[in-house]
Amino acid sequence: MSDDSARKDTPEQAEFRAYCRDWLQGNTPGEPPVRLPQTPLEIMTEEQLSYLQAWQKAAYDAGLIGCDYPQAVGGGGRKDCQRVANEEMLAARTPFLPNVIGLGMAAPTVFYHARDEVKAELLPRLFSGEDIWCQGFSEPGAGSDLASVQTFAEPRGDKWVINGHKVWTSLAHFAEWMIILLRTDKSHKYDGLSYFVVPIRAALGKGVTVRPLIKITGETGFNEVIFDNLEVDDRYRLDELGKGWQVAMTTLLHERGAGELQGPRSGGMKNRSSHNITTSAVIDLARNTRRGAGTAADDVLLRDKLMRQLIREEGLKQNQRRSRVQALLDHPMRLPLQNKLLASEIAQSIAALAVEVEGMASSLYMGDSNAPAGGQWPLSYMNSYGMTIAAGTSEVQRNILGERVLGLPKSK
Amino acid sequence: MTQPKNYGFGEEAALLKESARKFFREHFTTDKLHALVASDPTPGRAPQCQWDETLWSQLVELGWTMLAVPEEAGGVGMPVAAVAGLVEEVGRAAFPCPLLGTLNATYALVACKQPGATALADIASGAAATLALTNRHGAWDPAATEVEFRDGALHGTAWFVQDALKCDKLLVCASTAAGHGLFWVDAATAGVTVQADGIVDLTRDQAHITFDGAQGLEVSGNALAVLHEAMPAIWTLLAADMVGAGEWQLHTTVEYVSTRKQFDRPLGFFQAIKHPLVEVMVLIDEAKSLVYNAACACDSEPEKAAQYAHMAKASASDMAAYASSRSVQSHGGIGFTWECYVHLYFKRQKHSQVLWGDAAWHRARLADIVIGSAA
Numbered sequence: 001m002s003d004d005s006a007r008k009d010t011p012e013q014a015e016f017r018a019y020c021r022d023w024l025q026g027n028t029p030g031e032p033p034v035r036l037p038q039t040p041l042e043i044m045t046e047e048q049l050s051y052l053q054a055w056q057k058a059a060y061d062a063g064l065i066g067c068d069y070p071q072a073v074g075g076g077g078r079k080d081c082q083r084v085a086n087e088e089m090l091a092a093r094t095p096f097l098p099n100v101i102g103l104g105m106a107a108p109t110v111f112y113h114a115r116d117e118v119k120a121e122l123l124p125r126l127f128s129g130e131d132i133w134c135q136g137f138s139e140p141g142a143g144s145d146l147a148s149v150q151t152f153a154e155p156r157g158d159k160w161v162i163n164g165h166k167v168w169t170s171l172a173h174f175a176e177w178m179i180i181l182l183r184t185d186k187s188h189k190y191d192g193l194s195y196f197v198v199p200i201r202a203a204l205g206k207g208v209t210v211r212p213l214i215k216i217t218g219e220t221g222f223n224e225v226i227f228d229n230l231e232v233d234d235r236y237r238l239d240e241l242g243k244g245w246q247v248a249m250t251t252l253l254h255e256r257g258a259g260e261l262q263g264p265r266s267g268g269m270k271n272r273s274s275h276n277i278t279t280s281a282v283i284d285l286a287r288n289t290r291r292g293a294g295t296a297a298d299d300v301l302l303r304d305k306l307m308r309q310l311i312r313e314e315g316l317k318q319n320q321r322r323s324r325v326q327a328l329l330d331h332p333m334r335l336p337l338q339n340k341l342l343a344s345e346i347a348q349s350i351a352a353l354a355v356e357v358e359g360m361a362s363s364l365y366m367g368d369s370n371a372p373a374g375g376q377w378p379l380s381y382m383n384s385y386g387m388t389i390a391a392g393t394s395e396v397q398r399n400i401l402g403e404r405v406l407g408l409p410k411s412k
Numbered sequence: 413m414t415q416p417k418n419y420g421f422g423e424e425a426a427l428l429k430e431s432a433r434k435f436f437r438e439h440f441t442t443d444k445l446h447a448l449v450a451s452d453p454t455p456g457r458a459p460q461c462q463w464d465e466t467l468w469s470q471l472v473e474l475g476w477t478m479l480a481v482p483e484e485a486g487g488v489g490m491p492v493a494a495v496a497g498l499v500e501e502v503g504r505a506a507f508p509c510p511l512l513g514t515l516n517a518t519y520a521l522v523a524c525k526q527p528g529a530t531a532l533a534d535i536a537s538g539a540a541a542t543l544a545l546t547n548r549h550g551a552w553d554p555a556a557t558e559v560e561f562r563d564g565a566l567h568g569t570a571w572f573v574q575d576a577l578k579c580d581k582l583l584v585c586a587s588t589a590a591g592h593g594l595f596w597v598d599a600a601t602a603g604v605t606v607q608a609d610g611i612v613d614l615t616r617d618q619a620h621i622t623f624d625g626a627q628g629l630e631v632s633g634n635a636l637a638v639l640h641e642a643m644p645a646i647w648t649l650l651a652a653d654m655v656g657a658g659e660w661q662l663h664t665t666v667e668y669v670s671t672r673k674q675f676d677r678p679l680g681f682f683q684a685i686k687h688p689l690v691e692v693m694v695l696i697d698e699a700k701s702l703v704y705n706a707a708c709a710c711d712s713e714p715e716k717a718a719q720y721a722h723m724a725k726a727s728a729s730d731m732a733a734y735a736s737s738r739s740v741q742s743h744g745g746i747g748f749t750w751e752c753y754v755h756l757y758f759k760r761q762k763h764s765q766v767l768w769g770d771a772a773w774h775r776a777r778l779a780d781i782v783i784g785s786a787a
Binding site for chain 1: 417425429497666669670681685686689690691693694697698699700701702705726727776778779783784787
């Protein structure tokens with residue numbers, strides 16, 4: 001893949017790519033000392049975190065993270081080079097970056113909407129991974145209907161006092177900072193929202209309580225966060241009062257990969273616990289799973305199901321390819337807006353099929369020495385519901401597609 | 413070999429597709445289609461072949477039937493990706509014509525190499541043709557043909573021949589003493605009897621054709637290898653037709669549910685209507701992306717062409733089933749009537765779904781390639 005992309009590099013990108021490749025050759029970490037989770041959102045222990053933070057810090061110090069941000073805010077001051085660094089880090093099979101919400105969502109939002117001195121204060125430690133960030137959007141009463149958040153910020157002098165309750169807050173138990181959508185006016189649904197960054201770790205036990213929520217897998221990783229008279233300086237407000245919804249759109253745009261700034265991404269490292277959620281992995285599983293006299297890969301019904309998955313997977317890949325061929329597109333958002341829906345639903349159905357292929361052995365979970373693949377497939381299947389629910393449920397995605405692409409009347 | 417990133421779908425291909433769309437918008441609206449093919453709803457009526465021959469001859473003059481014929485045989489030599497763009501527009505219009513059959517015959521004749529040249533020249537000069545290789549059980553394996561070449565002539569019956577009544581020429585697969593051959597046969601020659609089938613689809617005709625000592629030009633003595641090479645393009649183009657028809661079904665249904673009101677709201681407000689139509693769109697896009705991938709493979713990655721074409725046709729068949737089902741259901745009572753146009757596409761799609769192998773058949777072939785034959 002990276003050689004294919006290299007052919008279209010600008011001179012700056014080509015030079016930077018060579019530099020990244022060279023640096024990664026000597027600095028890609030070896031086998032981790034701990035079992036790593038499948039994604040950054042399931043980091044459970046300090047050992048896991050500090051291993052991953054050390055990797056992020058090294059990559060940042062080498063200039064592979066935040067490349068496209070100005071140097072004044074701790075970036076590399078390059079043009080369209082993060083993509084290059086990402087391709088090279090993935091090709092080098094590095095560990096993933098732990099500060100995933102910080103890099104992908106908080107950084108662009110802070111960059112586009114915070115005051116200059118706040119950017120300079122916060123972004124370098126965000127890029128280096130020394131400060132982990134989390135996102136405070138959802139609440140018990142505000143899920144798919146995000147604009148109904150009730151957590152309230154009340155002005156007091158040049159400070160704000162925050163009271164309320166955020167949920168599904170991944171990484172909050174490690175986070176120094178939170179991006180947060182707050183209500184500052186109860187009489188207007190959308191225009192009554194404002195957007196802040198708040199230091200939560202410094203306030204633990206003094207206005208902030210973080211409690212882990214345990215997922216259906218038994219893993220932790222996300223939390224509920226309770227605010228009880230937390231005081232925040234006004235300089236940590238992003239953009240104007242009442243503009244919170246517009247700022248939140250910057251966050252969501254970047255979360256769905258459709259924003260201006262490409263988020264840093266690394267990964268691909270092979271370790272005991274990681275496995276790819278692909279049809280070809282399930283075909284391999286089927287070949288190695290006994291069924292009667294042969295294997296699951298000989299079963300006519302399973303073969304049909306495997307091919308259904310392979311076709312959907314290839315279809316998504318080809319959608320992404322076709323989205324760059326102007327003459328084969330009708331509505332410009334028609335393919336991009338399907339991405340999240342399809343990626344999450346295809347991953348879910350692949351994991352479901354793997355569990356089906358395993359048969360009775362799929363009853364064996366992580367920790368059982370007889371579990372095939374260490375019990376990863378039942379884990380992946382259960383975790384896949386996080387993907388079809390988070391960042392706009394599949395149902396919300398279908399509303400968006402129906403309304404924005406097909407032009408059907410709005411449901412709200 | 414590797415594929416170009418844009419499927420090789422360049423400026424010429426885009427212009428061709430756009431001009432085809434414009435042509436049908438101007439000359440062949442769905443009103444016209446309905447008036448042309450749906451005048452007699454009576455079940456069990458005599459088989460009919462209703463089409464606009466004047467419009468067809470304009471298309472021939474525009475050169476559409478010789479697009480896939482190589483330049484050295486007097487054609488245009490356009491890539492399969494570009495031809496797929498055109499066929500998508502033919503499907504969107506559900507235009508009754510022998511274009512697909514002629515293209516199918518073209519790809520088979522190209523695979524015949526030099527012996528196919530005379531026949532290709534016929535196509536380049538405007539002849540319409542179709543493949544005749546299926547047996548009475550609808551087997552898509554050409555080795556199962558019921559036509560036999562013996563004593564210097566063809567004997568037996570070819571079934572499920574597409575748009576046969578509109579064609580001048582037949583490309584017939586027959587068993588021979590040495591294996592299987594392909595024969596280029598004049599549809600009007602002595603010993604050929606074309607018997608029209610009574611079919612559901614109003615936008616095509618179909619026939620079974622009996623050969624009783626008919627003469628033909630042998631263009632290949634190795635029909636199975638030739639057809640093996642040609643089938644990926646044939647499956648891909650049918651899938652392209654289905655994608656175009658699917659787009660018509662989607663847009664027509666979206667338009668209807670945006671205007672029809674019940675419970676004081678347009679039907680499309682309700683998620684029970686909205687979400688299934690989004691699913692139709694998602695399935696169309698999957699099939700469409702897979703069609704251009706398969707077409708591009710036919711042009712520049714032939715070793716992968718069969719694999720990708722199986723994906724495209726399987727995807728298109730499932731899409732067509734769902735798009736057809738939702739188009740009728742979402743139209744409610746009016747969608748169940750002859751006067752509403754959705755049945756024309758519903759029937760065309762049902763026909764296309766099974767033609768040249770249904771979804772399960774293509775997935776089974778795909779599994780043989782990807783996983784290997786089952787033990």
